[in-house]
Amino acid sequence: MDYPLAGKRVFVSGHRGMVGSAIVRRLEREDCEILTAGRSEVDLIRQSEVEAYLARTRPDCVIIAAAKVGGIMANSSYPADFLYQNMMIEANLVHGAHLADVNRLMFLGSSCIYPKFAEQPIVEESLLTGPLEPTNEWYAIAKIAGIKLCQAYRKQFGRSYISAMPTNLYGPNDNFDLTSSHVIPALMRKVHAAKVSGAPSVEVWGTGTPLREFMHVDDLADALAFLLARYDEAEHINVGYGSDTPIRELAETIMDVVGYEGEIAFDTSKPDGTPRKIMDSGKLHALGWTPRIDLKAGLAQVYEWYLANQPDADVAAQ
Ligand code: GFB
Numbered sequence: 001m002d003y004p005l006a007g008k009r010v011f012v013s014g015h016r017g018m019v020g021s022a023i024v025r026r027l028e029r030e031d032c033e034i035l036t037a038g039r040s041e042v043d044l045i046r047q048s049e050v051e052a053y054l055a056r057t058r059p060d061c062v063i064i065a066a067a068k069v070g071g072i073m074a075n076s077s078y079p080a081d082f083l084y085q086n087m088m089i090e091a092n093l094v095h096g097a098h099l100a101d102v103n104r105l106m107f108l109g110s111s112c113i114y115p116k117f118a119e120q121p122i123v124e125e126s127l128l129t130g131p132l133e134p135t136n137e138w139y140a141i142a143k144i145a146g147i148k149l150c151q152a153y154r155k156q157f158g159r160s161y162i163s164a165m166p167t168n169l170y171g172p173n174d175n176f177d178l179t180s181s182h183v184i185p186a187l188m189r190k191v192h193a194a195k196v197s198g199a200p201s202v203e204v205w206g207t208g209t210p211l212r213e214f215m216h217v218d219d220l221a222d223a224l225a226f227l228l229a230r231y232d233e234a235e236h237i238n239v240g241y242g243s244d245t246p247i248r249e250l251a252e253t254i255m256d257v258v259g260y261e262g263e264i265a266f267d268t269s270k271p272d273g274t275p276r277k278i279m280d281s282g283k284l285h286a287l288g289w290t291p292r293i294d295l296k297a298g299l300a301q302v303y304e305w306y307l308a309n310q311p312d313a314d315v316a317a318q
Pocket residue numbers: 070071072073075110111112135136139140167168169180181182183184186187203204205206210212247270271272273274
């Protein structure tokens with residue numbers, strides 16, 4: 001498939017978030033028109049607002065980067081929010097796009113759609129072959145429904161709607177709130193606070209043994225621009241980095257980047273979540289795309305961003 005982005009009107013939902021803002025940065029390098037809308041203009045949970053917005057603006061393409069997202073604790077503490085809000089956002093945007101005759105749409109899921117004990121690295125075909133990880137099953141069910149929505153509108157109406165499954169992401173504009181964030185922003189903030197206050201140790205949740213695959217959001221955005229221009233299959237496609245890291249090693253790398261020489265204190269009352277979650281991104285690599293941003297270099301870049309943009313965070317974290 002050849003879908004040149006030049007001249008297209010592309011609606012990026014969720015443009016203020018880490019993923020949406022990275023997609024906007026990436027698409028600014030293409031010769032396309034980028035449409036964005038704040039919540040006061042269109043609340044994506046409200047069907048009538050979404051349908052009216054898409055009917056009025058008539059994009060050529062919709063990217064669903066908007067989502068209710070969070071780390072392991074937020075996912076397990078707010079199951080209704082994660083299930084309801086994500087299902088509504090997806091259903092409103094996919095159906096609204098179809099009604100407005102938008103023929104190209106990209107939905108973003110997550111590696112947590114796969115069974116907790118899926119064979120690693122996880123291939124796309126593992127979907128729905130076993131039980132989900134309980135800490136994030138609500139989010140996962142909503143994201144699986146999103147994939148199925150794209151497939152259903154493709155099957156029934158011939159729509160060119162695709163789904164990409166990113167691995168665990170990090171980057172600028174991430175959420176650094178300690179109760180709802182993912183592990184990288186949480187550890188960066190905690191390690192920075194420990195350095196500033198001279199604390200002897202920093203708290204890391206769980207046992208430090210789970211393995212996660214981390215990708216910088218600018219790599220993700222580049223992969224998405226690549227897929228948008230070339231990929232047109234019903235099956236979702238994995239977007240991963242290709243190697244994974246134990247949480248203990250991640251913590252040590254962040255300590256190194258921040259320049260903190262204290263100890264790690266594991267809080268094993270907090271959940272580990274799924275033991276390992278690395279995706280097989282062979283399908284994407286075979287199409288000709290590979291990531292470029294090494295984990296340590298990416299973490300250093302995000303720490304610079306954090307220092308420049310979150311001046312009060314270390315105070316609040318103590
Ligand atoms: O990033 P994270 O919250 O999400 O946690 P998941 C990854 C691992 O880091 C877990 C550990 O084993 C955590 O216990 N960890 C250590 C910490 N210290 C911390 C900390 O201070 N904060 C956090 N948050 N974790 C999410 C899903 O799972 O991954 C979502 O809940 C989504 O649905 C996302 O799929 C990509 O990788 O466990």
